Amino acid sequence: MPTLQSYKTNQAHTERMYCVKCRQHVIVTAPELVKLKNNRFALRGKCPHTGVMCYKVVTRERAKELVPGIE
DSSP: OOOOEEEOOOTTOEEEEEETTTTEEEEEESOEEEEOTTSOEEEEEEOTTTOOEEEEEEOHHHHHHHSTTOO
């Protein structure tokens, strides 16, 4: 399985994501931006309560806002 290309975001950045295990929205601090196999972008971070990885698909424009200089 190929690894996902990832980019670091600002450490002070927080994002609201849905945790499947908690079944509620949680605030994730310093998520990383990853490029999926289908060339879409997503934010990936850990739930602060359970430690489960949370993903949130974002638009290409939003990805460029978070990490300037990506294609």
